[in-house]
Amino acid sequence: MAFFDIFSRDKAPQSANIAKERLKVIVAHERRARNAPDYLPALQNDILAVIRKYVDIEHDQLQIDLNDNGNCSILEVNVNLPR
Numbered sequence: 001m002a003f004f005d006i007f008s009r010d011k012a013p014q015s016a017n018i019a020k021e022r023l024k025v026i027v028a029h030e031r032r033a034r035n036a037p038d039y040l041p042a043l044q045n046d047i048l049a050v051i052r053k054y055v056d057i058e059h060d061q062l063q064i065d066l067n068d069n070g071n072c073s074i075l076e077v078n079v080n081l082p083r
Contacts, residue, residue: 006034039046040064054080055081061080062078062080063079064077064078
């Protein structure tokens with residue numbers, strides 16, 4: 001019977017669940033970008049300019065997030081550096 005499981009209709013809900021999870025990630029990312037401070041894009045450009053003095057990277061290789069934990073804010077900078 002395991003051979004016939006390949007043709008079962010269980011595959012559609014799995015792909016639907018994957019699409020649902022991806023949509024949740026996209027919505028969360030958009031909400032976070034909407035609530036971000038106005039200076040965050042300018043800060044990202046400035047940090048990118050400083051890093052480019054030493055390493056050649058593209059704009060999409062730098063990600064900046066600002067997280068608010070109630071009593072403090074955390075600035076997280078992720079840079080994908082070439083080898």
